[in-house]
Amino acid sequence: MLFFTPIYNILDQKIFVEIFGCGCVPSAQTNMFNIDFNANDLRLIVxxxxxxxxxxxxLFLSKKIENKxxxxxxxxxxxxxxxxxxxxxxxxxxxx
Structure with missing residues (x-):
């Protein structure tokens, strides 16, 4: 997860904020789809x-562990x- 964060930050700044908006000021929030969803919400989901x-x-790796x-x-x-x-x-x- 830590290796993915720098890549996600670049994508977030260049693409996701443009599409979904930043969520900085909810009353002034506008995005490409005109929905109540922003880049912060996408980050939480991802x-x-x-x-x-x-x-x-x-869980897959734990199959080799015998003790339940x-x-x-x-x-x-x-x-x-x-x-x-x-x-x-x-x-x-x-x-x-």
Whole structure:
């Protein structure tokens, strides 16, 4: 997720803000589609999808772990870490 963030920031600045608007001032918000959806909302969706995908990948990798308790702790740790990471990234890079 950390490797994707610089690429996403460039795409966000060059493309997504132009299409969806930045969400800076909601009352003055206009975007290409004239909808109540902005680049901040897209970022939240994308990073939550990444967190879910990495959790599924961790679940796939945990098949080799024999102890069920360790497997559950492993997958939950991956899930919590990725959700917290996505939350922090979204906080840092939201258009204010």
């Amino acid at each position: 990073y939550n999808i990444f967190a879910f995908a990495f959790t599924v990948f961790g 308790k360790v497997k559950v702790i492993y997958v939950l740790t991956i899930f919590v870490f990725n959700i917290l990471l996505a939350f922090k990234i979204c906080q840092l890079y939201m258009w204010a």
